[in-house]
Amino acid sequence: MISSRNSLPRVLALAVLSFALILFIFTQTRVWEIVLKFLFPLEQNVLYGTASLLSLAFTHLQLIAVSSLITTILGVALGIFVTRASNREFLPLVSGFTALAQTFPPVAVLALSYPILGFGFYPVLIALCLYGLLPILSGTLAGIGSVDTAALEAARGMGMTGFQVLTRVELPLALRPMLGGIRTSLVINIGTAAIGAAIGAGGLGLPIFAGLENQNFAFVLEGALSVALLALWADWVMGLLETALIRS
Amino acid sequence: MIDLKNVGKKYGTTTAVNDLSLEVKTGEICVLIGPSGCGKTTTLKMINRLIEPSSGQILIDGRDSSSLKPFELRRGIGYAIQSVGLFPHLTVFENIAVVPKLLGWQKPKIQARVMELLELIGLDPNRYADAYPKALSGGQAQRVGVARALAADPKVLLFDEPFGAVDPLTRERLQNEFLGLQQRLKKTVVFVTHDIDEAIKLSDRIAIMKDGKLEQYATPEQMLEQPANAFVRDFIGADRGLKRLARVFVRDVMRPSAGVKLEDQNLRTSSVFVVDSGGVLRGWLDPKVSAAQDAFSAHQWQDISVFENTNVREALSRMISLGFQVLPVVNGAGVLKGELSLEQAMSAKGNL
Numbered sequence: 001m002i003s004s005r006n007s008l009p010r011v012l013a014l015a016v017l018s019f020a021l022i023l024f025i026f027t028q029t030r031v032w033e034i035v036l037k038f039l040f041p042l043e044q045n046v047l048y049g050t051a052s053l054l055s056l057a058f059t060h061l062q063l064i065a066v067s068s069l070i071t072t073i074l075g076v077a078l079g080i081f082v083t084r085a086s087n088r089e090f091l092p093l094v095s096g097f098t099a100l101a102q103t104f105p106p107v108a109v110l111a112l113s114y115p116i117l118g119f120g121f122y123p124v125l126i127a128l129c130l131y132g133l134l135p136i137l138s139g140t141l142a143g144i145g146s147v148d149t150a151a152l153e154a155a156r157g158m159g160m161t162g163f164q165v166l167t168r169v170e171l172p173l174a175l176r177p178m179l180g181g182i183r184t185s186l187v188i189n190i191g192t193a194a195i196g197a198a199i200g201a202g203g204l205g206l207p208i209f210a211g212l213e214n215q216n217f218a219f220v221l222e223g224a225l226s227v228a229l230l231a232l233w234a235d236w237v238m239g240l241l242e243t244a245l246i247r248s
Numbered sequence: 249m250i251d252l253k254n255v256g257k258k259y260g261t262t263t264a265v266n267d268l269s270l271e272v273k274t275g276e277i278c279v280l281i282g283p284s285g286c287g288k289t290t291t292l293k294m295i296n297r298l299i300e301p302s303s304g305q306i307l308i309d310g311r312d313s314s315s316l317k318p319f320e321l322r323r324g325i326g327y328a329i330q331s332v333g334l335f336p337h338l339t340v341f342e343n344i345a346v347v348p349k350l351l352g353w354q355k356p357k358i359q360a361r362v363m364e365l366l367e368l369i370g371l372d373p374n375r376y377a378d379a380y381p382k383a384l385s386g387g388q389a390q391r392v393g394v395a396r397a398l399a400a401d402p403k404v405l406l407f408d409e410p411f412g413a414v415d416p417l418t419r420e421r422l423q424n425e426f427l428g429l430q431q432r433l434k435k436t437v438v439f440v441t442h443d444i445d446e447a448i449k450l451s452d453r454i455a456i457m458k459d460g461k462l463e464q465y466a467t468p469e470q471m472l473e474q475p476a477n478a479f480v481r482d483f484i485g486a487d488r489g490l491k492r493l494a495r496v497f498v499r500d501v502m503r504p505s506a507g508v509k510l511e512d513q514n515l516r517t518s519s520v521f522v523v524d525s526g527g528v529l530r531g532w533l534d535p536k537v538s539a540a541q542d543a544f545s546a547h548q549w550q551d552i553s554v555f556e557n558t559n560v561r562e563a564l565s566r567m568i569s570l571g572f573q574v575l576p577v578v579n580g581a582g583v584l585k586g587e588l589s590l591e592q593a594m595s596a597k598g599n600l
Binding site: 148149150151152153154155156157158159160161164169172173 | 320347
C-alpha cells in the first residue's frame with residue numbers, strides 16, 4: 001500500500017522544519033544555561049565557553065554530511081558493482097570483508113586511524129567514511145541479494161537491458177535494506193564523529209572531552225545531549241524517508 | 249514459425265542439448281517434455297537467448313535470432329515462467345504494462361491494452377488493476393503472468409511450466425482457459441512441462457527429450473499410437489489407451505437424447521433422463537418407478553452430467569465413479585444436449 005500520509009515532499013518539508021527547530025535549540029544559550037545550572041548547581045561554568053554550540057554543531061554536521069554523502073555514493077556504487085554478473089568473483093571477498101569490518105567498534109577505528117592518518121578534521125573525515133561505508137555496502141548487498149530470482153528472470157526474459165533490470169527491478173526492490181544501511185551508517189557516524197574531537201576534528205565532542213578532562217559533567221551533558229539530538233533527528237528523518245520511498 | 253537447426257548447448261564438457269532440430273509451425277502449440285535435466289528448459293531459453301546456444305541456428309519467422317540484440321529479440325517474444333516472477337513493487341496494471349512501456353507505446357494505448365487483457369484473463373479491472381501481486385491468489389498471479397506475456401501481442405510465446413505451481417483444480421481451469429485463448433489468438437507457442445497429461449491435453453505436437461536429445465516429435469495421437477522407442481513408451485505410461493481418450497471430446501461421440509418430460513406419464517421411450525419444460529436436466533429414471541416425477545434423486549444435474557467439450561477420458565472417469573453406464577450431456581445452463589454411453593466412450597479410440 002502507498003501510504004498517502006508520508007509523501008516525499010511532506011517528508012522533506014518535515015525534515016527541513018525539524019532541522020530548523022534543532023538549530024534554534026542550539027542558539028538558545030540562556031535556556032541551556034538555566035537547565036544545566038539546575039542540574040549541576042555546584043558548577044561555576046555550566047556552558048562550554050570556547051565555542052558556541054551552534055558553531056560546534058556546524059562543524060559536526062559538516063563531518064557527517066560530507067562523510068555520509070561520500071559513503072552513500074561509494075557504498076551503493078560498490079554494492080552494485082560487485083553484484084553485476086561479470087564481477088561476481090569479487091562478491092565473496094567484499095561481503096566477507098564487510099562482515100568482518102562490522103565487528104570493529106567505532107572507537108577502535110578512530111584510535112587505529114590516528115597513528116596512520118594523523119590529527120585534525122580530514123583524518124577523522126576519512127575514518128568516518130571508511131567506517132560508515134560498511135553498513136551501506138552490506139545493506140546494498142543484502143538488498144540486491146534478496147531480489148527474487150524469478151522477478152529477475154522475468155525482467156530479462158521480457159527484454160529489459162541490464163541497466164533497466166537494475167533501475168526498474170533490482171534497486172526498487174533492494175530499497176528497504178539499502179535505506180536501512182544508510183540510516184545505520186548515518187546514526188553511527190553522528191556518534192563516532194563526537195569521538196573525533198579527541199583527535200582534533202572539533203565538533204560537538206569538544207565539550208564532552210573538555211568536561212571529562214576538567215571533571216565538569218555539565219559540559220559532558222551539553223555535548224552528549226546535542227549529539228543525541230542530532231542522532232535522533234537523523235534516525236527519525238530516515239524512518240520517514242523509508243515510508244515515503246518504499247511501496248509494496 | 250520457429251525453426252531450430254542443429255542447436256546445441258555445452259557447459260564445459262557436459263552437453264545439455266545435443267544437435268537438436270525442431271520446427272514449430274505458426275499457430276501451433278509445441279510442448280517440450282522429458283525427465284528433469286533432459287534439456288527442455290535449456291532449449292526454451294535458447295529461443296529467446298536467455299541461454300546462448302553453443303552451436304546451430306534458430307530462425308523465428310525466417311529471421312536468425314542472433315541477428316538481433318538479445319533484449320530486442322525478447323521484447324518480441326512473450327515469456328511466462330512457473331514461478332511467475334511478477335514484480336512485487338508494481339501493481340498488476342504496471343506489471344502487465346512492462347513490455348508495452350519498453351516498446352515505447354503511448355499511454356492511452358497501454359491503458360486500453362491492459363484493460364483488454366485483464367478482461368481476457370477474467371480479472372475485474374476495477375478491482376485488480378491497482379492491486380499489488382501479493383494480494384493475488386496463485387491462480388490469479390499465473391493469469392497475470394500470462395497476460396504480461398501477451399501484453400505486446402507477440403506472435404511467439406515461450407511458456408516454462410506456467411501452470412506448474414498451482415493446485416490441480418486451478419491448473420485444469422488455467423489449461424482450459426489457455427486452450428480457449430489459443431483458439432482465438434493462434435500464437436506460436438513453445439511450452440515446457442514435465443506433466444504428460446498436460447502435454448497431451450494442450451499440444452498440437454509433442455517433442456519428447458532425453459539427455460539433451462530429441463526422442464520423438466509428433467502429434468499426441470501419433471505418439472500415443474506409435475511411440476518411437478521404449479523410452480517414449482515408458483514415459484507416456486501404461487495407460488496409453490486412456491490417455492488417447494483425453495484428445496477426444498464428448499461432442500464427437502455422443503448421441504442425441506430426447507429426454508422424458510417431467511409431466512409425461514408414458515415411459516415408452518429410449519431415454520432415461522428427465523427434463524423440465526425448458527429442457528433442463530432434472531434427474532434420471534429408475535425403471536422400477538413408474539412416474540417421472542418419482543425419478544428424482546438428490547443429485548443435481550451438475551453432479552452427474554458432462555459437457556460437450558469434456559474429453560472422453562474425464563467422462564469415462566465420471567462413469568466409473570458414479571457407476572453409470574450412460575451420462576447425460578448438457579450445456580452450461582443444464583439443458584440436455586445428448587447422452588454418452590459406455591460403448592460410445594470405448595469406441596472413441598476408433599474415431600481417431
